[in-house]
Amino acid sequence: MAADQDTVDTVAALAGEKYAHGFVTDIEQEFAERGLNTDVIRFISAKKDEPQWLLDWRLEAYERWLALDEPDWARVHYPKIDYQDLYYYAAPKQKAGPQSLDEVDPELLATYAKLGIPLKEQAFLAGVQGSPRYAVDAVFDSVSVVTTFKAELAKAGVIFCPLSEAVREHPELVRKYLGSVVPVSDNYFACLNSAVFSEGSFVYVPPGVRCPMELSTYFRINALNTGQFERTLIIADAGSYVSYLEGCTAPMRDENQLHAAVVELVALDDAEIKYSTVQNWYPGDAEGKGGIYNFVTKRADCRGARSKVSWTQVETGSAITWKYPSCILRGDGSSGEFYSIAITNGRQQADTGTKMIHLGANTRSRIIAKGISAGHSSSTYRGLVSVHPKATGARNFTQCDSLLIGKTCAAHTVPYVEARNANAQLEHEATTTRLSEEQLFYVMQRGLSQEEAVQLLVNGFVREVLQELPMEFAVEAQKLVAVSLEGSVG
Amino acid sequence: MTGLRDALLTRDETRLPGRRDEDWRWTDLRGTLRPMPVLSEAVQPLAPFDAPQGVQVRRFAAPATAGTAEASLSVAAGETLVLLDRVEAGEGPYARDLALHITLGEGATLHRLVLAADSAEAVSMSLTTVALAAGATLHQTVLATGAKRQRIATTVAHPGGGAHARLDGAYLLSGARHSDQTTILDHRGPGGSSEQLIRGVAADQGRGVFQGRITVAEGADGTDARLKHNALLLSGRAEIDAKPELEIYADDVACAHGNTVGALDAEALFYAMSRGIPEAEARLMLVEAFIGEIVERIGAPALQDAARAFLADGLEALRR
Numbered sequence: 001m002a003a004d005q006d007t008v009d010t011v012a013a014l015a016g017e018k019y020a021h022g023f024v025t026d027i028e029q030e031f032a033e034r035g036l037n038t039d040v041i042r043f044i045s046a047k048k049d050e051p052q053w054l055l056d057w058r059l060e061a062y063e064r065w066l067a068l069d070e071p072d073w074a075r076v077h078y079p080k081i082d083y084q085d086l087y088y089y090a091a092p093k094q095k096a097g098p099q100s101l102d103e104v105d106p107e108l109l110a111t112y113a114k115l116g117i118p119l120k121e122q123a124f125l126a127g128v129q130g131s132p133r134y135a136v137d138a139v140f141d142s143v144s145v146v147t148t149f150k151a152e153l154a155k156a157g158v159i160f161c162p163l164s165e166a167v168r169e170h171p172e173l174v175r176k177y178l179g180s181v182v183p184v185s186d187n188y189f190a191c192l193n194s195a196v197f198s199e200g201s202f203v204y205v206p207p208g209v210r211c212p213m214e215l216s217t218y219f220r221i222n223a224l225n226t227g228q229f230e231r232t233l234i235i236a237d238a239g240s241y242v243s244y245l246e247g248c249t250a251p252m253r254d255e256n257q258l259h260a261a262v263v264e265l266v267a268l269d270d271a272e273i274k275y276s277t278v279q280n281w282y283p284g285d286a287e288g289k290g291g292i293y294n295f296v297t298k299r300a301d302c303r304g305a306r307s308k309v310s311w312t313q314v315e316t317g318s319a320i321t322w323k324y325p326s327c328i329l330r331g332d333g334s335s336g337e338f339y340s341i342a343i344t345n346g347r348q349q350a351d352t353g354t355k356m357i358h359l360g361a362n363t364r365s366r367i368i369a370k371g372i373s374a375g376h377s378s379s380t381y382r383g384l385v386s387v388h389p390k391a392t393g394a395r396n397f398t399q400c401d402s403l404l405i406g407k408t409c410a411a412h413t414v415p416y417v418e419a420r421n422a423n424a425q426l427e428h429e430a431t432t433t434r435l436s437e438e439q440l441f442y443v444m445q446r447g448l449s450q451e452e453a454v455q456l457l458v459n460g461f462v463r464e465v466l467q468e469l470p471m472e473f474a475v476e477a478q479k480l481v482a483v484s485l486e487g488s489v490g
Numbered sequence: 491m492t493g494l495r496d497a498l499l500t501r502d503e504t505r506l507p508g509r510r511d512e513d514w515r516w517t518d519l520r521g522t523l524r525p526m527p528v529l530s531e532a533v534q535p536l537a538p539f540d541a542p543q544g545v546q547v548r549r550f551a552a553p554a555t556a557g558t559a560e561a562s563l564s565v566a567a568g569e570t571l572v573l574l575d576r577v578e579a580g581e582g583p584y585a586r587d588l589a590l591h592i593t594l595g596e597g598a599t600l601h602r603l604v605l606a607a608d609s610a611e612a613v614s615m616s617l618t619t620v621a622l623a624a625g626a627t628l629h630q631t632v633l634a635t636g637a638k639r640q641r642i643a644t645t646v647a648h649p650g651g652g653a654h655a656r657l658d659g660a661y662l663l664s665g666a667r668h669s670d671q672t673t674i675l676d677h678r679g680p681g682g683s684s685e686q687l688i689r690g691v692a693a694d695q696g697r698g699v700f701q702g703r704i705t706v707a708e709g710a711d712g713t714d715a716r717l718k719h720n721a722l723l724l725s726g727r728a729e730i731d732a733k734p735e736l737e738i739y740a741d742d743v744a745c746a747h748g749n750t751v752g753a754l755d756a757e758a759l760f761y762a763m764s765r766g767i768p769e770a771e772a773r774l775m776l777v778e779a780f781i782g783e784i785v786e787r788i789g790a791p792a793l794q795d796a797a798r799a800f801l802a803d804g805l806e807a808l809r810r
């Protein structure tokens with residue numbers, strides 16, 4: 001069925017047509033030389049004061065990258081990227097290592113204020129009682145500008161800092177875990193990232209610690225012709241819990257910009273990581289000019305027994321999205337979740353989904369993906385659920401729904417299922433009415449129509465996920481809740 | 491589409507599709523034919539035999555080494571054809587590639603049952619393309635017991651306009667048999683409908699593959715397309731791979747797919763056993779009921795009987 005007018009309006013207001021974060025910050029920046037070669041990699045490594053092992057690691061990744069081919073299996077089309085025509089490093093010029101906010105360039109602070117990202121700790125400490133607090137690592141092009149609440153987090157034993165700082169301060173942790181979830185030559189873009197990654201966040205939560213506040217990273221691309229290659233590494237030690245959020249924006253430009261990130265999560269015994277993304281990179285204009293190419297590798301390794309990783313993503317931006325946050329369910333009894341809302345408009349193309357690899361016994365996974373396409377855009381859900389012979393008792397539930405608004409857009413669903421254990425239970429659903437007949441019946445006998453009932457139930461479910469996000473993120477994402485699921489196709 | 495044909499004709503094994511080809515990831519033919527067999531004869535449809543009233547039967551005998559055959563068939567406007575295709579097992583290893591091109595005229599109806607029996611060492615591919623006219627009805631049921639590699643592919647060009655396509659299928663796999671049912675349903679015009687129900691059972695080291703793609707072209711509004719694949723794994727060494735795809739370019743459509751993979755219902759098994767039925771027997775009963783639904787959906791009674799007999803043999807193989 002076609003979407004109703006409300007839905008059309010909501011989506012139109014949401015995506016593409018009004019991009020509020022499209023301004024450029026005019027700030028003096030320094031760049032690596034244009035193009036990619038071993039000198040540029042040495043330059044990046046030297047800028048970050050890296051040890052020899054990491055430089056070697058980068059150079060080896062570069063060698064391997066040269067031998068790889070760009071993947072072409074995703075349902076996205078874009079002109080060939082000239083990897084020699086990019087800057088791989090850009091950083092605002094500033095005095096070395098600002099110790100406090102006072103030393104950060106006011107122009108940068110203004111940028112974040114304009115984006116609505118609070119970098120002042122006291123703003124929250126003195127705020128309304130009970131208002132949520134969260135620590136922010138603000139990444140501007142290739143460097144981290146500031147990380148807030150570090151001291152308070154340190155009291156709990158939590159390490160939260162830019163990755164380059166972690167390389168210096170906690171080399172043993174970085175060396176142990178970096179590349180252990182996403183190997184260097186995992187795929188073309190991850191390999192490129194391994195060679196030139198610039199900044200990202202590092203989180204370590206010690207055994208038994210429940211991280212006292214939400215952690216977040218705000219990625220901002222500012223410089224022209226610059227790729228952003230962040231790398232995030234999160235380790236939740238036995239019995240710990242951490243919730244992490246990321247947000248992304250970029251200026252409106254006519255050129256396409258490349259963003260190739262790698263995110264690695266490691267959850268040990270009984271640990272839980274909740275990872276949320278509100279991706280709002282510049283999607284390009286209505287004719288498809290400009291916008292970010294978002295080629296991201298995100299993977300979680302549920303290494304420990306009963307560990308849990310939950311991915312939540314709200315994808316509204318980027319000209320091209322190529323992104324499959326995945327869970328390797330290695331530990332017995334571990335579980336993975338993937339909740340996704342992907343909205344495409346204009347000429348956007350999104351090929352996104354997840355992989356749930358069940359290796360351990362009694363592992364569980366749940367996939368809920370909602371794709372909404374409008375304008376001339378195309379949205380693809382691509383997912384894999386794989387159950388290995390030792391994963392006795394594995395359970396999976398997958399539901400992916402798509403909504404098309406208008407006659408010129410496209411929605412695709414490409415789920416792969418591989419089952420190699422006779423005591424596994426896998427379900428892939430595509431119809432909304434199957435969500436829960438009982439709940440539907442209950443709501444409908446209260447006088448709501450089926451459509452209203454489905455909306456209410458799904459919105460209720462989505463809201464439950466969104467409530468986990470802090471205020472700024474939730475407000476942005478909340479608008480999506482209004483999008484009805486009427487006319488969903490599998 | 492089947493790829494094997496090229497390789498057989500040229501005797502060039504590098505032309506065999508393998509797991510690196512997206513559409514062949516679970517039906518890897520690489521290395522299955524070494525050395526490449528010489529074509530023995532073209533596979534010829536044999537004369538009809540014991541045809542029940544009003545039913546056309548075509549038998550495809552197995553080639554001695556390798557064979558390919560291509561045929562076409564059309565059902566004129568308003569006509570009805572009941573067709574039974576028997577693909578028969580030979581002994582030992584052989585390779586075959588069958589292609590059948592079917593055209594249905596306006597308002598024509600085709601009931602087709604494919605019974606694919608192959609030897610355990612065979613590499614057996616078949617492709618059926620169907621072009622429907624407005625108001626035409628296609629009811630196809632494929633029953634397969636697998637081979638070393640077996641693929642039964644059906645592509646339907648669907649014009650909409652009140653035409654209806656039903657592609658059902660079932661596979662019963664024991665030993666180390668593999669069976670792949672692949673369907674592509676291409677809705678090109680407004681007002682068409684299609685449904686697919688595929689049930690599969692893999693025991694021992696059997697491997698069942700289902701790939702189903704539904705495409706709805708721009709302008710094919712009012713399309714109603716549904717697809718369901720349910721599979722049972724009866725052994726810890728069996729495998730089921732499935733890829734139900736939707737590719738939608740129109741907004742006023744109702745498309746759905748469902749896919750489940752699991753074990754036999756433990757509760758149903760317990761119930762049957764509590765009634766004094768031995769476990770092995772109870773399992774077969776549940777499998778029979780699970781697959782039986784496919785047979786019950788067959789519209790032509792004569793075909794139903796043939797399907798039942800074929801399934802009984804397949805179940806017998808599971809018992810051993």
